[in-house]
Amino acid sequence: MYASIRKWKTRMIERSLFREEHEMFRDSVKKFVEKEIVPYHAQWEKDGVVPRELWLKAGEQGMLCCTIPEEYGGLGLDYLFDVVVFEELWKAGASGPGFLIHTDLVATYINSFGTEDQKKKFLPKMVSGEWIGSLGMTEPHAGSDLKAIRTKAVRDGNEFVVNGQKVFISNGQMCDVLVLATKTDSDAGAKGVTLFLVEGDREGFSRGKNLEKLGMHAQDTSELFFDNMRLPPENMLGEEGKGFNIMMTKLSQERLAQAVRSTTVAETVIQYTLDYTIERKAFDKSIFDQQNTQFTLAKLKAEAVAMRVFTDRCIELFMNGKLDSVDAAMLKMLSTELHCKVVDECLQLFGGWGYVWEYPIARAYADARITKIAGGSIEIMKLIIARQMAKEARENA
Template sequence: MDFSLTNEQELFQQMIRDFAENEVKPLAAEVDDLERFPIETVEKMAKIGIMGIPIPKQYGGAGGNNLMYAMAVEELSVVCATTGVIVSAHTSLCAAPILENGTEAQKQKYLPKLASGEWVGAFGLTEPNAGTDAAGQQTIAVEDGDNYIINGSKIFITNAEFAHVYVIFAMTDKSKGTRGISAFIIEKDTPGFSIGKKEKKMGIRGSATCELIFENVVIPKENLLGKLHKGFGIAMKTLDGGRIGIAAQALGIAQGAISETVKYVKERKQFGRPISGFQNTQFQLADMNTKTEASRMLVRKAANKKDKKLPYSVDAAMAKLYAAETAMEVTNKAVQLHGGYGYTREYPVERMMRDAKITEIYEGTSEVQRMVISANMLK
């Protein structure tokens, strides 16, 4: 057993850190403040392969692995959680299910454009009445000759406004519940398909979270992803992978808050000395760092198992549960240690605390993760 990074991984981490520090961090406050999707960052990430890290070279990807991908989402989220989730949703929720379930023709058609970042990807499962209870899908797809006709809507879709390709789910046999759901690939300009209301969110405010609306959207049968009625399994498996990305995002947010706090407590003086000299500060920092490092180990373990093609569903659930709750706790403490200044937008910990909350909710709430983990223990 070896907990250290290889030279290759260290070089990769050095590159991502440089990129995050120089290209992503300077925009983080503005992206949050103006609720602006950082399209220029996406273009820069595309140029150096960040939009296709775990996609094989034969499909135009970088040929890296899931551990590198998780490290990238972590480092990006250290400085900007919006940028972290853009990469995570694009990679884990759109490119990955096409790679894992697509026909050769689908892979050839979509993966090179997604991996190169020419196209941004999104994923549509959640509906107003189907959140954790994904079986409550009301979007329907009806067979019509060589096509499917899709009607319905999706909400809370990350990247929605700027994506070119969407992996979405719809009922193909309503009588069968989860066994009547199928997955489809939909392109941006398909007639009848439109982007609805953009959400005004607490955190990750630049990630362009919108509704998707389907009004008699006709798509050819070759856009069915995986087998008919097998969409629920595809969605669950996709979310298993997505959880590694979100866990990495949460980990990055926690790490970012720690870095900011360490800097602040050395500078901030009260009672004639830096507040880093007080034992309360020291003990809080120790707890923050220990939990964050524990999160990192869980994230890397889950990613490593995925890379080794071992079952990783429970590992991903544990990583996401722990990293998300750690991110919330650590950012809360970071704001507390910053005092009144931490409550203002002059310091990034205020944003980080708002960004952290979503990691306990999306791609499976913490309650869902507990269900996954305990179900495995009690089976």
């Protein structure tokens, strides 16, 4: 794991966003990760799942859903506390715990759009780690195009009957609460999408196999099935037919979280590659003393510093309610592309050892590729940016 590599002292830009209380929290999170996650993560990769005990320990540590208000069991902290948790997980290469989905998406959906009864029912148990959250949107034939989903919720008396299938669902094997996207009107396109909150033990809800993936082996990722599952109206999240709009309002936050991950991993991989190349000898000198190595790492370092500035600026915009979909798309596109570039070029500097699974660079390489797909593919990000460019050009013509 990344955290098992010795500590480096290298030049980093000052991150003025974070105050003393954030750094004190960071210290406690770092200790938790080193004690409760790093020693066991390799086994979890073999198991394909993280044990529930970790979620309970993380909840007790105050690491889950940091921004949830106190009246729902949370600490009512600012978004930077969630960022600290995500960063420390990714610095350690801990891709198994699905805390980001649970905290940044599911709990946020419920807190933002849930009724008072829904918040009181679901949020306290999510904060404590008793219940694990998951997001049920992607289907075999509908990924980035969410309005094309086919999972149906049909009214039957005072209930909705749900039939359909989801795939690539993180925390799918473990989830106790699922934010489920359905079609309540198949002919209405985006206006026919409705969200529901589904308890993990509800009759008619079943889980398929835990998917074997290229990377992120410790994070359970599943197929989900709904066979005449009945839901009462009080399980609806937001208004009927407003689900697509709700999802769109949270995409910028999801893409920001993806960028936090990618920027953090890029920085970390550069750091331990520098350490390795300084110590590794070839042709009577260190690999770092080879000009190609110096040029490669120098360029990657400069790009990572620039990406850090952009990422932190977007965090600041988000916290002030000013991060728009175009900025989030640009950040997501650039950060994930850099993420994949860094792990590829750094793996090359490890030579054959970079292809060995026990080396953290191999795990980082395998884990990286999904970042250009999850949370909206790179191609979708380009379309969002291009459409805004065209709009501005027409307005200024």
